[in-house]
Amino acid sequence: MSPPVVVSTVSELRARLRPWRSGGGGIALVPTMGALHEGHLSLVRKAAEEAEKVVVSIFVNPTQFAPHEDLATYPRDLASDLRKLEGVPVDLVFAPDPAEMYPEGASTVVTVGGPANGLESDARPHFFAGVATVVAKLLIQCAPDVAVFGEKDFQQAAVVRRLVRDLCLPVRIETLATVREPSGLALSSRNAYLSAADRDTAATLHKAMTAAAGSISAGGNPEAALAVARRQMESVGFTIDYLELRDAETLGAYDPSLDRPARLLAAARLSGVRLIDNIPVIKASNRGGTMAAARYT
Template sequence: MRIIANLTELRRVLTDARKAYQRIGFVPTMGYLHDGHMALVQASRAQSDITVLSIFVNPTQFGPNEDLSTYPRDLQRDEKLCRNAGVDIVFAPDAREVYPAGFETFVEPGELAKPLCGAFRPGHFRGVATIVCKLFNMVQPDLAFFGRKDFQQCAVVRHMAIDLNLPIEIVTVPTVREADGLAMSSRNRYLDGQERQRALAISRGLLAAEAQFREGERNVGKLLALVRRHLEKVDRLQYLELVDTDTLKPAQSPLGAPAALCVAAHIGTTRLIDNVILDPKFT
């Protein structure tokens, strides 16, 4: 495994790979890796000849009162996990490599960035779209792998790739959960024991609604009400919405097209997101 911090070296190594007609898979991360990230690596290794994983905590996607300064970081731990998982290249640039002095050009996403997290985190998806576009230009992969837990992010990135004619296939990988159902997230480490138990209300509500959907429930109001009953244990519910997977507009009853049941909630001071996809074709 190679650890690269310099863009010039990264491009040199990957140019050699392209000359050898090797297929490049890319896993962009902010580090503090877990099994959800490793699932992305596994998917990349299955579909690519070379897997590049980036580690960069992107400042432009954090708001002024968010956790940029305290976001978990452990590069040595991450490198060990990557080596054990079979990553070929870890790209870990510093901020000056990514955002040079005088940087002022951003990618502005459209309507898909406005609802859900976009309504509560102004500028978040502007930062996400910008860093992903920059990393795509740095790595120039054939495929890029994203976790479905960040459902709206996947939608924004896929639309950006289409709009900007980026020759990259966006691959989404199902959410990886702990044994008790909690969606894996780097922010889970913020939770103390009691908060960790209360956080299960999110996944239990979503999975209960998913089970009802599989049994034939197609009423939007009833599915949302079922989740809301579970969410009484969270400290602050930011949103609970059932949206069309393509447009992110509110889904209508009876559900006849794929929809995403999405939650953002605070447990203590920790903000967690999760979702399940309800697709009539697979019930």
């Protein structure tokens, strides 16, 4: 495949998209912050299944970083990202700079409640206002028919769905299961910060979560299962921001008396690198005398 066309201004983006809208095949958007890996590329492939034209945005959004976080050192390599995109069906790359996305004097911020409350917002209270604002901008600028997000950022995807619903934006949100390394470690741009030894250790996050989810699915006490997982993670050097069982649809407190799906979500630091992950928890139930199996993605 040939290299995708790159534009860096909203006016260029809209000019390129205008003739595509009359084609009838639809436009899909994949928002990213660059440092692309196979997880991102899987989102692009999914987008190509959903629409005729695919736009990938590459923008490290400053408003979702606190002053003490890694904005200055966040991996950026547009040339490398474009080479990776040559192997997947992309029609256009939107790569603006901060001044294009946040012109001088910009003062409008989108805030979201509901699924944005707790978890990530406890550790990073600034985060979802930054995410909601930049995603709203991208959806307005591109006006896609569908936008594709990864389930690794499960709470973020829930926030985006609420944003789209509450603002009546005419876009469908699709999500794709987390892509993992063979060890189970979720693919992330921040994995590049990990040493080889830490990368092996980091797999304990997913292993501990999977064991806890299995215990809960089999009818075990959730708090006991989570306590075991926390000890396992801390024993290899993790500092835990959160490890919680939540209602998978609302991200509110999980009520085991209700027949609703649950999600186990975690954020933890290893050698200063913050990793997040989540997996579904499927309660085993007696159906026709057989136990339903739990499946983790």
